[in-house]
Amino acid sequence: MSKWRSLRVFLCLFFASIVGCSSRPVEQQASAQKALESARQQHAEEVAPTEWKEAEKAWNEAEAALAKGSYSSAGELYQTAKSRFERAYNVAKARRDAILRDIEGLQSSINAKYDEAKDRVARSNLSAKSKKEADGLIREMDQAIDKLKKEVDEGNLTQAKATAEATLRQVYEVERKIRGMP
Numbered sequence: 001m002s003k004w005r006s007l008r009v010f011l012c013l014f015f016a017s018i019v020g021c022s023s024r025p026v027e028q029q030a031s032a033q034k035a036l037e038s039a040r041q042q043h044a045e046e047v048a049p050t051e052w053k054e055a056e057k058a059w060n061e062a063e064a065a066l067a068k069g070s071y072s073s074a075g076e077l078y079q080t081a082k083s084r085f086e087r088a089y090n091v092a093k094a095r096r097d098a099i100l101r102d103i104e105g106l107q108s109s110i111n112a113k114y115d116e117a118k119d120r121v122a123r124s125n126l127s128a129k130s131k132k133e134a135d136g137l138i139r140e141m142d143q144a145i146d147k148l149k150k151e152v153d154e155g156n157l158t159q160a161k162a163t164a165e166a167t168l169r170q171v172y173e174v175e176r177k178i179r180g181m182p
Contacts (some may be wrong), residue, residue, distance in 0.1 A: 010100075011084045011172065023071060024066070024071055024074075025071055025074050025078055026080070027065070028062075028074075028075045028078035028079055028165045029033075029062070029074075029083050031078070031079075032059060032062065032078040032079070032081040032085065035055075035081070035082045035083075035085035035086050035089065036055070036059065036081070038086075038089045039052065039055065039084070039086075039088040039089040039092060041074075042088075042089050042096060043092060043096065043155070043158075044085075044088040044089060044091070044092035045089040046092075046095055046158060047095040048088045048091040048095060048100070048120050049095070049158075050094040051084065051088035051091045051092075052088045052090075052092075053173045054084050054087075055081055055084030055085040055087070055088050056081075058077055058081035059077075059078075059081040061081075062074050062077030062078040062080075062081055065077055070175070091137045096157055096169075099143065099157045099158065099160075099161050100152075100165075102138035102158055102161055103148075103152060103157065103160055103164050104146050105144050105162050106161070106164035106165060106167075106168055107148065107164060107170055110148075110164065110167055110168050110171050111145075112144065113168070113171040113172060113175055114141055114145065114171055115140065116175060116180055117174055117175045118138060120175070120179070121134045121135070121138060121176050121178060124178075124181070126181055126182070127181075127182055130182055133181070134177075134178050134181060135178075137172070137174045137177060137178065140170070140174070141170065141171055141174055143168070144163070144167040144170055144171075145167060147163055148160060148163045148164050148167055149157075151163055
């Protein structure tokens, strides 16, 4: 009788392990999904495209394996996707931090030149026509600075850096024009 009991226990454990191994990789999928969302929040598609594509490839392979019912393979691929999305997140975060430092440096220069231009207009004895033109140029700089702040606040750092570079050029041009006014 004990042989039958041992055989039944063995068969139960054997079938339980087969069923357990072939269950849907829900946890791995959720974990990879969370890593994907984190990478997306750091705009990894834009600032870490190589790492993003590698992660996305693993994700798509995992999804295909899941659709075929290859749960074990899908679980492994989701783990791979998770680690690649985490790498994409880290690379994107580092690159975005560097872009933000660049923007902050540009903003500092913009603010200094903007203040100089406003001060020059305030201290100058400009003709009414020149004063009106200078005030219009100052308003244009205000709009460009506001646009830059909005892009930074929205987290669109790549566009914000381009805007900051253009705004700095604009500020230098305005300052040059104001210096040449009668």
